[in-house]
Amino acid sequence: MKATNFITIENLLIQIFLASAAIVMLYPIFMMVLSGFKTTPEIFMSPFSMPKKFNIENFQVIWEKTNVPRYFLNSIIVTVSSIALLLITGTMAAYAISRYKFRGALMVSLFFLSGLMLPLRLAIIPLFIQLKYLGLIDSLLGLIFIYTAMSLPATVFILTGFLRSLPKELEDSARMDGASELRIMLDIMVPLVSPALVIAGIYSAVPIWNDFFFPLIFIQSPEWKTLAQGLTTFFGEYSINYGVLYAGLSLASLPMIFIFIVQSRRFIAGMTAGALK
Amino acid sequence: MDNSSYKRAKNFRKLKRQLWLSFLLLPPALILITFIFLPMASALLYSVYDWDGLIRGDFVGLENFKKVLLDPDRNWFFFNALKNNVLVFISLMVIQNGTALVIALFLAREPKGARFYQVVFFIPVILSTVIIGFQWKMFLNPVFGLINKILNAVGLNEWALPWLGLPETALPTMILVNAWAWVGFPAIVFLAAIHRIPQDLIEAARLDGGSEWQIAKDIIWPLMAPAVTIIVVLTFIGSFNWFELPYIMAGLEGSPAYSTDMLGLLFYRTAFGSISAGGTEFGIGSALAVIIFLVIFVFSIIATKILVAREVELN
Amino acid sequence: MAQINMLGVSKRFGDLEVISDTTLEIKDGEFTVFVGPSGCGKSTLLRLLAGLDELTSGEINLNNQRIDHLAPAKRGLAMVFQSYALYPHMTVYQNMSYALKVAKEQKTVIDEKVKKAAEILQLSEYLDRKPKELSGGQRQRVAIGRAIVREPKVFLFDEPLSNLDAKLRVQMRIELTKLHKKLKTTMIYVTHDQVEAMTMADKIVVINNGRVEQVGAPLELYRRPANQFVAGFIGSPAMNFFSGVIKDVTTTGVHFDINNSGTSIFVKCPSADVSIGEKIQFGVRPEHFIFTKKTDQIITGKVYAVERLGGETYIYMSSETEEDVIVHCNGDREVKIGEKIDVGFSIEDCHLFNSKGWAIR
Numbered sequence: 037m038k039a040t041n042f043i044t045i046e047n048l049l050i051q052i053f054l055a056s057a058a059i060v061m062l063y064p065i066f067m068m069v070l071s072g073f074k075t076t077p078e079i080f081m082s083p084f085s086m087p088k089k090f091n092i093e094n095f096q097v098i099w100e101k102t103n104v105p106r107y108f109l110n111s112i113i114v115t116v117s118s119i120a121l122l123l124i125t126g127t128m129a130a131y132a133i134s135r136y137k138f139r140g141a142l143m144v145s146l147f148f149l150s151g152l153m154l155p156l157r158l159a160i161i162p163l164f165i166q167l168k169y170l171g172l173i174d175s176l177l178g179l180i181f182i183y184t185a186m187s188l189p190a191t192v193f194i195l196t197g198f199l200r201s202l203p204k205e206l207e208d209s210a211r212m213d214g215a216s217e218l219r220i221m222l223d224i225m226v227p228l229v230s231p232a233l234v235i236a237g238i239y240s241a242v243p244i245w246n247d248f249f250f251p252l253i254f255i256q257s258p259e260w261k262t263l264a265q266g267l268t269t270f271f272g273e274y275s276i277n278y279g280v281l282y283a284g285l286s287l288a289s290l291p292m293i294f295i296f297i298v299q300s301r302r303f304i305a306g307m308t309a310g311a312l313k
Numbered sequence: 314m315d316n317s318s319y320k321r322a323k324n325f326r327k328l329k330r331q332l333w334l335s336f337l338l339l340p341p342a343l344i345l346i347t348f349i350f351l352p353m354a355s356a357l358l359y360s361v362y363d364w365d366g367l368i369r370g371d372f373v374g375l376e377n378f379k380k381v382l383l384d385p386d387r388n389w390f391f392f393n394a395l396k397n398n399v400l401v402f403i404s405l406m407v408i409q410n411g412t413a414l415v416i417a418l419f420l421a422r423e424p425k426g427a428r429f430y431q432v433v434f435f436i437p438v439i440l441s442t443v444i445i446g447f448q449w450k451m452f453l454n455p456v457f458g459l460i461n462k463i464l465n466a467v468g469l470n471e472w473a474l475p476w477l478g479l480p481e482t483a484l485p486t487m488i489l490v491n492a493w494a495w496v497g498f499p500a501i502v503f504l505a506a507i508h509r510i511p512q513d514l515i516e517a518a519r520l521d522g523g524s525e526w527q528i529a530k531d532i533i534w535p536l537m538a539p540a541v542t543i544i545v546v547l548t549f550i551g552s553f554n555w556f557e558l559p560y561i562m563a564g565l566e567g568s569p570a571y572s573t574d575m576l577g578l579l580f581y582r583t584a585f586g587s588i589s590a591g592g593t594e595f596g597i598g599s600a601l602a603v604i605i606f607l608v609i610f611v612f613s614i615i616a617t618k619i620l621v622a623r624e625v626e627l628n
Numbered sequence: 629m630a631q632i633n634m635l636g637v638s639k640r641f642g643d644l645e646v647i648s649d650t651t652l653e654i655k656d657g658e659f660t661v662f663v664g665p666s667g668c669g670k671s672t673l674l675r676l677l678a679g680l681d682e683l684t685s686g687e688i689n690l691n692n693q694r695i696d697h698l699a700p701a702k703r704g705l706a707m708v709f710q711s712y713a714l715y716p717h718m719t720v721y722q723n724m725s726y727a728l729k730v731a732k733e734q735k736t737v738i739d740e741k742v743k744k745a746a747e748i749l750q751l752s753e754y755l756d757r758k759p760k761e762l763s764g765g766q767r768q769r770v771a772i773g774r775a776i777v778r779e780p781k782v783f784l785f786d787e788p789l790s791n792l793d794a795k796l797r798v799q800m801r802i803e804l805t806k807l808h809k810k811l812k813t814t815m816i817y818v819t820h821d822q823v824e825a826m827t828m829a830d831k832i833v834v835i836n837n838g839r840v841e842q843v844g845a846p847l848e849l850y851r852r853p854a855n856q857f858v859a860g861f862i863g864s865p866a867m868n869f870f871s872g873v874i875k876d877v878t879t880t881g882v883h884f885d886i887n888n889s890g891t892s893i894f895v896k897c898p899s900a901d902v903s904i905g906e907k908i909q910f911g912v913r914p915e916h917f918i919f920t921k922k923t924d925q926i927i928t929g930k931v932y933a934v935e936r937l938g939g940e941t942y943i944y945m946s947s948e949t950e951e952d953v954i955v956h957c958n959g960d961r962e963v964k965i966g967e968k969i970d971v972g973f974s975i976e977d978c979h980l981f982n983s984k985g986w987a988i989r
């Protein structure tokens with residue numbers, strides 16, 4: 037639809053609309069980061085101006101006096117482990133479903149896909165009792181398993197589609213070359229779907245990183261809290277210290293925003309993977 | 314080679330293959346069963362039992378469901394929350410997805426900076442709802458918040474309300490925050506759907522002298538029907554799972570005066586206890602969960618049916 | 629040494645019998661071509677040999693040792709696929725060395741073998757490239773190279789040239805024949821193209837509908853097709869067929885009548901097992917027609933199309949008995965569309981087939 041390289045009233049209006057929308061999107065984030073560099077009185081007195089000087093005291097407070105770094109670490113541990121476990125088990129299931137004919141194959145794939153429709157949050161009570169029984173309450177391991185399970189159906193769904201599209205002759209060729217089934221999978225087939233692994237990984241990683249609900253219920257000890265959940269504690273502690281609060285929010289969001297901007301194409305493709313066939 | 318060792322070799326290959334398939338399928342299946350299917354099935358079971366804290370009591374049939382839906386002391390909470398969830402869904406459909414559609418239609422014309430806009434609109438989508446909730450809660454603070462400072466600065470002093478403190482404005486404000494955070498998602502999905510429409514169809518319509526509005530209405534809109542179906546269903550599921558944003562911005566009790574109460578909050582309060590709901594009530598909580606699940610499930614099926622029928626009709 | 633025996637081999641996919649009761653011997657060092665129309669089961673037969681599909685019944689022996697229970701790699705065969713099936717993420721070198729790496733060969737040995745194969749195939753300059761940076765012909769050679777480095781007992785080729793353009797195909801055909809002369813290994817080659825079969829094969833196996841129709845040297849099949857299918861499939865353009873009825877049977881041959889037109893033709897076939905009144909098919913190859921009235925056997929037809937290829941010309945005509953006939957002649961022959969012409973043939977060049985399609989001799 038490249039009808040629009042010259043200036044018309046229409047194009048001008050479109051630009052004005054999009055630019056204002058962009059400002060509405062960016063300004064709050066910009067203000068949040070900016071306020072993190074101000075002292076609390078400064079925020080109240082001159083909320084819109086640039087900070088008098090970019091002082092990093094607020095960030096120092098967070099780094100030295102709060103548990104936020106710990107929360108960060110926990111979130112990284114949980115997200116990385118969940119995604120690793122998820123991609124390994126998801127690839128295994130998707131590989132079996134997409135590359136082999138066996139009796140009950142259809143049932144197996146329906147079994148995995150049916151998980152797509154089950155909102156696990158509503159099963160939080162039995163899950164709670166079950167995790168208590170397994171000794172996984174107040175432990176990152178419990179979260180890792182839950183996130184893996186929750187994301188598994190979508191991962192299997194995405195990966196099955198990609199794995200299915202690989203030609204059978206490739207696999208046969210490796211079989212003739214003497215590769216075992218495991219080696220065929222690891223040497224030949226999986227490397228060829230690495231873009232799909234990235235997409236599936238991002239699709240799950242963002243909600244896992246951002247999740248608040250499951251830690252809220254399963255994690256109590258400060259040392260195991262994740263970032264999203266830990267922020268609520270932090271907000272309780274610094275309820276009127278706006279400078280520190282803004283700095284905390286900035287610290288929590290900037291890494292994600294940074295990674296997103298660098299990898300925006302992949303992120304957008306990944307996060308919309310479930311909605312786009 | 315004699316026949317029996319030939320058979321053995323053949324069976325061995327078969328066995329090896331079965332072991333390999335089991336090795337691939339069992340670990341993921343086990344995770345799924347333990348952490349999804351078992352709890353989901355248990356939720357169903359728990360809802361027909363009486364519970365004393367963590368201890369399961371007698372079988373009570375549909376008693377728990379009755380309490381949620383019919384008990385005059387408490388069913389107000391359910392219907393109030395349900396009403397709010399429906400309100401959230403409808404508002405988001407109009408405000409969030411409507412804006413998204415406009416953005417997508419504009420971006421599809423590939424204006425200068427289209428790629429930049431896509432990235433910008435998508436930034437809040439990747440942020441945690443907790444961050445967004447806190448950030449806006451701070452902006453909306455009646456005394457210290459930026460919003461009222463801006464309103465005062467431009468002379469709209471009487472508009473400088475305690476937005477989250479009034480029953481009339483609290484929910485609409487949160488809906489706007491949600492729309493701000495999520496508008497990028499449907500916009501990108503719509504945009505991708507528009508990009509998939511064959512260019513020559515649009516070119517042909519343009520050559521036939523159709524206005525941009527007519528092209529959007531008669532060609533682009535019908536052909537992006539599948540994307541619309543998905544967004545409607547996802548918005549519904551999202552609206553009925555609303556929890557984080559009201560929890561962060563208005564607290565567990567849906568304040569003020571339960572005007573921001575949601576099924577998710579009610580469920581949490583019932584299950585894990587709170588000021589208003591008292592101690593934990595696993596039985597009633599489970600019944601509530603089953604009801605919420607049914608509402609989402611039935612809606613999704615019906616909506617998909619209707620919308621897919623529309624897709625067929627249009628194509 | 630590699631000699632293959634297939635005994636009563638059959639293969640079913642569900643209810644569909646794709647290969648039925650096939651018995652076949654392939655001698656050491658032979659270049660054998662499986663040829664047949666698309667979908668007839670050639671690839672399946674090759675895949676059964678390779679071990680990529682499992683037999684439904686029967687057995688396969690290599691040098692008198694049963695191999696059909698062995699994993700593909702244990703059979704000592706190498707296969708070149710129609711799509712080449714090169715590993716897209718590996719370089720040419722990695723592609724060619726993969727099998728050896730899996731077999732845990734020493735690095736120096738691998739290097740030597742790969743370099744040698746690359747030299748034979750003129751790939752030495754391309755060893756560091758990925759498949760997508762190569763031309764079609766080069767990819768093809770990598771696929772062959774991957775087979776060569778394994779030093780297999782038998783090479784299996786599944787339509788390896790069908791993705792190449794016409795010119796390259798002719799060139800590769802000759803190169804493959806040269807390669808066979810050089811390596812002297814048993815090769816089995818699958819194609820639907822009878823020209824490839826005729827030009828490359830020591831022995832052709834004609835397959836149709838999952839059955840072997842005839843096995844023999846190229847010229848043997850051309851001269852003495854065992855049935856109407858082989859007669860029609862081998863040779864290009866295809867043999868012309870006319871239906872006829874037996875009028876008389878003598879000790880030396882049969883008299884028959886084309887389409888009851890009254891033109892009685894006599895063909896020598898001393899051991900014919902036919903009776904008077906039986907319906908038969910009678911075939912003459914386009915290149916066996918001659919423009920003379922001196923033979924007894926004349927077919928008259930009206931020309932409806934002429935294809936001039938320069939060196940040769942094909943005349944399409946419909947005979948008086950309303951059968952389409954293709955006639956091959958010199959490039960400079962004068963013919964006009966609509967013209968009526970007579971073509972003759974000698975009875976040595978015709979073929980008779982009974983109502984079941986079997987050759988009458």
Ligand SMILES: Nc1ncnc2c1ncn2[C@@H]1O[C@H](COP(=O)(O)OP(=O)(O)O)[C@@H](O)[C@H]1O
Nearest residue numbers: 641644646664665666667668669670671672673
């Ligand atoms: N895996 C399979 N499952 C079911 N049918 C198959 C399979 N492979 C081949 N066939 C069928 O077997 C027949 C022969 O196939 P193939 O051997 O590939 O033919 P060719 O190579 O001669 O063209 C075809 O009808 C094909 O549809």
Ligand SMILES: [Mg+2]
Nearest residue numbers: 670671672787
């Ligand atoms: Mg084939």
